[in-house]
Amino acid sequence: MTMFTAPAPLPVEPPSGCPFGPPAAFAALRTTQPISKISLPDGSWAWLVTRYADIRTVLGDTRFSSDTTVHGYPLSGMTGGPSTRNRGFIRTDPPEHTRLRRMVTREFMVKRVEALRPEIQRITEELCDAMERAEGRAEGGVDLVQALALPVPSLVISLLLGVPYDDHDLFQGLTGTLLSRTVPDDEREAARAELRDYLDRLVTAKEADPGDDILGRLIVEQQRTGELTHDQVAAFAALLLIAGHETTANMIGLSALTLMRDPATAEKLRQEPALIRGAVEELLRFHSIIRNGPRRVATADVEVDGHLIRAGEGVVVAVPSGNRDESVFADADRLDVCRPNAQHHVAFGYGIHQCLGQALARVELQVVLGTLLRRFPAMRPAVPVEEIPFRTDMSIYGCHALPVTW
Incomplete structure (x- = not known):
């Protein structure tokens, strides 16, 4: 008699004693079962894809849908269920995805983002000044997350969207609840409703008085011409607000800690500042902070490396595993901050849904890490690494807090 073995859940925990590593199960799966089944919290299952080549195949094939309303999509608390309201364009497929994405593509083009570099540098220097003033009177060190990692991307995205920066504590708190893997569903839904109400009020205010910012331009150029609805503008705001600070903030914290623990690499970057761009690519590859996806559902039968994935079956793409694939x-x-092919990582995804804000994230990381290396050469963790609260409870990995001293 053959015994049925239920699929294991999605691996999300870092290896014991190695907070920078992706879940340990990925390395074995890449070799033995690169495409395997995992169980989902709702009792269903999905395919887990762990090899770099297969990840690019899935993310690059439009027969794998990002639409959460398609039957079989592997939902998580982060995706917010199948509701069509305020879904955001990343949860749609062409042609709707193409139409909506084009409305904001120009805002995040490399040339436009590079023009923001001086402002990002100014913001970073001012926050570093404040850290210097606080260091002498801060017991247990300065929390790099609260002092720098969160404020830089929050200030920048608030500036771009025209969101009052005084509101950043509100949206950071709500985002933290939405991205938690441990809070009860009712608490997550309450946070989602509160964020929706906040953005509804924000868009209503901007409809009356559009500013020279992304939301203002969407209202004038797209909503007033009938191309977007009020709710769609609010969905844009939600996506850009959350994605614009949460991922970059956690990359800043993890990257800073990585360089503090690798003084030879940190010194190399101080001596050769031109290496910082490549170093950022390598840090993005090395950390791959999305631990919960991306996710897709097949809309047709698709064969991937000899595995038949049938229409209606969900797929979870293990980006951290792909970025640690030894075959690539x-x-x-x-x-290795001099790695020649680090830029081929899939930390920003791949295909038509590749991260819209990747140019902005790169510049923010380059500026912040370069500034920290220059201004605080003696910076080090103020507590042992085992006392740092890592975000093992969150869909986006990082540090809840990072006490530092110098």
Whole structure:
């Protein structure tokens, strides 16, 4: 008699004693079961894809849908269920995805983002000044997350969207609840409703008085011409607000901690500042902070590396695993800021849904890390690494807090 073995849940925990590593199960799966079944919290199952080549195949094939309303989509608390309201364009497919994405593509083009570099540098320097003033009187060190990692991307995205920065504590708190893997569903839904109400009020205010910012331009150029509804503008605001600060903030914290624990690499970057761009690509590859997806559902039968994925079956793409694939990145578990192919990582995804704000994230990381290396060469963790509260309870990995001293 054959015994049925239920699929294991999605691996999300870092290896014990190694907070920078992706879940340990990925390495074994890449070799033995690169496409395997996992269980989902609602009792259903999905395919888990762990190899780099297969990840690019899935993300690059439009027969794998990002639409959460398609039957079989592997939902999580982060995706917010199948509701069509305020879904955001990343949860749609072409042609609707193409139409909506084009409305904001120009706002995040490399040339436009590069023009923001001086302002991002000014914001960073001012926050570093404040850290210097606080260091002498801060017991247990300065929390780099609260002092710098969160404020930089929050200030920048608030500036771009025309969101009052005084509201940043509100949307950061709500985002934290939405991205938690441990809060009860009713608490998450309450946070989602509160964020929806906040954005509804924000868009209503901007409809009366559009500013020279992304939301103002969407209202004038798209909503007033009938191309967007009020709710769609609010969905844009939600997506850009959350994505614009949460991921970058956690990359700043993890990257800073990584360099503090690798003084030889940190010194190399101080001596050769031109290496910072490549270092950022390698840090993005090395950390791959999205631990919960991306997710897709097949809309037709698709064969991936000999595995038939049938229409209606969900897929979870293990980006952290793909970025540690030894067949692509030699000695993949080692940080190498001079790695020649680091830019081929899939930390920003792949295909038509590749991260819209990746140019902005890159500039923010380059500026913040370069500034920290220059201004605080003696910076170090103020507590042992085992006392740092890592975000093992969140869909986006990082540090809840990072006490530092110098």
